[in-house]
Amino acid sequence: MAGVRLRDDFDGGTVRAVAKTAKDGPQVRRLLALAAIYDGATRGEAARIGGVSLQIVRDWVLRFNASGPLGLINRKAPGAVPILDDTHRLALAQRVEQGPTLAIHGVVRWRVTDLCTWIFTQFQLAITRQTLSRELRGMGYRKLSARPRHHAQVPGAIEDFKKPSRRSLRPSRRKKASPPTG
Numbered sequence: 001m002a003g004v005r006l007r008d009d010f011d012g013g014t015v016r017a018v019a020k021t022a023k024d025g026p027q028v029r030r031l032l033a034l035a036a037i038y039d040g041a042t043r044g045e046a047a048r049i050g051g052v053s054l055q056i057v058r059d060w061v062l063r064f065n066a067s068g069p070l071g072l073i074n075r076k077a078p079g080a081v082p083i084l085d086d087t088h089r090l091a092l093a094q095r096v097e098q099g100p101t102l103a104i105h106g107v108v109r110w111r112v113t114d115l116c117t118w119i120f121t122q123f124q125l126a127i128t129r130q131t132l133s134r135e136l137r138g139m140g141y142r143k144l145s146a147r148p149r150h151h152a153q154v155p156g157a158i159e160d161f162k163k164p165s166r167r168s169l170r171p172s173r174r175k176k177a178s179p180p181t182g
Helices: 012-021 025-038 043-050 054-072 086-098 112-123 129-138 157-161
Strands: none
Touching (some): 025 043, 043 054, 086 112, 086 129, 112 129
């Protein structure tokens, strides 16, 4: 059974020339394995050159046929699809900026848990506190809370207990000792 054919617009010398100018090590290894195939080597020999299995060589051939030498560069994995889209983030930002009303919401500042509940009731999206915290940080919000203050604290009372700053130090009037002669 024949393997997947390589593109006709390249040959072994051309692929080696591209490998010589490439800066990405794994791409060079892949290109050299494919150059060996162009020169008549078997897929098994190309797999030994690349240090991989036959299936991976086949994947390289498919990527090379689709995108040329640039298809052999490692790509970043796409990652998971975000739970919140731009409309959700906009609504969340408006909610955070408005802040809670004590009489309606029962809190004086939003907690991440409260916002998770609001997102679920508003958009039917289940999001964890950790994920929402990461989203909020990405939107530029930080966990900031006001310094706690006792409800009966008298304004200005703290200044009465602060220590006064020391007067600036003046150089001493003592004579400097002369260095020992010896």
